[in-house]
Amino acid sequence: MSVNEGGAEPVEHLAYEVIRRLRPLHRTVVRALERELSGTGLTAGQHALLDALHHHGPRTVPELARALDLDRQPVQRRVNHAAGLGLVETVPNPAHRRSPLIRxxxxxxxxIRSVQxxxxxxLRRGLAGLxxxxxxxxxxxxxxxGEEFRALARDTPPDPHSPRATPAPLPAPAPHTGRHGA
Structure with a gap:
């Protein structure tokens, strides 16, 4: 292992250590979440869908796919399953007739509030003192x-002037029409 002047580890080595921990951490979080959701009929993926809707409000399936960084088809399957459980519904989208909002x-x-x-x-118990x-x-x-790897995935350099990487904000929800969709 190389070190920088002053004995500190280089940032790229520390970044690799963060990346090495992410995959097992993600698997552990998903396993814990699935244990928590047992008996509800929900999967970790559907939890992510409900969480995105709770956090960002009604969205179209393509907007949800972008927010979850997934292809549209798996998101549509999650929406269909959640709709079958009575957890989401489609409503007309005033901005686009053929792409309803999911809420x-x-x-x-x-x-989702109960799970959260x-x-x-x-988290309060587990992270006490942090x-x-x-x-x-x-x-x-x-x-x-995330910014660096999204740039690599796009094969474009990240913005060197960006103080912090953040995903593009989701568009504001369409105005509520008061109608319940199928």
Whole structure:
């Protein structure tokens, strides 16, 4: 292992260590989440869908696919499954007649809030004593790594002037029409 002047590890080595930990961490998070969801009929993927709708509001399937960094077809399957469980519904999209908005039903909102309350309690217990500033630093590092790897995936250089990588914001939700869709 090489070190920089002053004995510090080079940033690229530390970044590799972060990346090496992400895959097993992701698998562990998914396993814990699936255990938490057992008996609900939901998978970790459907949880991600409900969470995106809860966080960002009604979206089209293509917008959800971009937010989840997935192809449209698997997102459509998740939407169909969640609709079958009565957790989401489609409503007309005033901005695009052929691409309806997907929104949480009251039952879907309650399910995701309940799961998130449980998760928050576990995180409070598990991360007690970890300074919020450390978590904020971790977020900045992960955002920057995400920017760098999205640029590599696009084969375009990242913006060197970007102080922090953030995914493109989702568009604002369309105005609520008050109509319930199929």
């Amino acid at each position: 949480l039903t009251p039952e879907g909102s309650e399910v 309350r449980f998760e928050a309690a576990g 300074p919020a500033a450390d978590v904020a630093t971790a977020l900045r590092v992960l955002d920057r790594l």
